[in-house]
Amino acid sequence: QVQLVESGGGLVQAGGSLRLSCAASGRTFGYLTLGWFRQAPGKEREFVAAITWSIDTTYYADSVKGRFTISRDNAKTTAYLQMNSLKPEETAVYYCAATTSQSRLRAPNEYYYWGQGTQVTVSS
Numbered sequence: 001q002v003q004l005v006e007s008g009g010g011l012v013q014a015g016g017s018l019r020l021s022c023a024a025s026g027r028t029f030g031y032l033t034l035g036w037f038r039q040a041p042g043k044e045r046e047f048v049a050a051i052t053w054s055i056d057t058t059y060y061a062d063s064v065k066g067r068f069t070i071s072r073d074n075a076k077t078t079a080y081l082q083m084n085s086l087k088p089e090e091t092a093v094y095y096c097a098a099t100t101s102q103s104r105l106r107a108p109n110e111y112y113y114w115g116q117g118t119q120v121t122v123s124s
Contacts, residue, residue, distance in 0.1 A: 002026040002113040004096045009118030014088055018120060020081040022096030029077035033099050035111055036070060036081045038092035038120070045095070047106040049081060059105055088124045093117040 008020040022034065035050040049070040050059045058070055069082040079096060097111035104110045 002032065002098050004098060004113055004115035006094065006096045006115045006118040009094060009120045011121045011123060012086055014086060014122055014124050016086055016122070017082070017084045018086065020083065020094055020096075020118060020120075022079040022081075022115060024077045024079070024096075024098065027098075030074045031100060033102055033105060034070070034072060034079040035097045035099070035105060036079075037095045037097060037108060038090070039095070039117075040089075040092040043092075045108050047108070048094070050105040051079065052102045052105070053100075054102060057102075061106075083120075086120075086122045088122045091121050092119075094120050 003025045005023045012018050031053050033052045036048040037045050038048050039045040047061050049068055051070045051072050067085045072079045095117045096115040098113040099111040101110050
């Protein structure tokens with residue numbers, strides 16, 4: 001089992017930045033691929049970014065490339081999502097997820113473990 005706890009959400013103005021954290025416990029963190037997803041009210045959960053466990057390969061949704069950065073600190077068993085130049089339409093609950101897979105990482109059903117989510121609100 002893996003427990004994931006997100007933090008770092010909040011209210012920010014458009015153009016601002018936030019850094020989300022995902023603290024993991026339970027299974028060997030170094031063998032987990034970590035992903036970030038978001039879900040706005042009335043919308044499906046969508047992929048934001050992922051980082052693999054083997055060689056830290058990163059993947060991003062086209063909409064966040066160049067603005068968001070995913071990273072991990074295996075010693076702290078924590079993953080991060082640095083979000084810059086935030087837009088109002090990116091208001092959502094952001095979820096951290098984990099899997100041992102290294103493929104199909106944009107698909108929510110590829111992930112076994114999920115955090116409870118953290119609210120990000122971007123005001124215009």
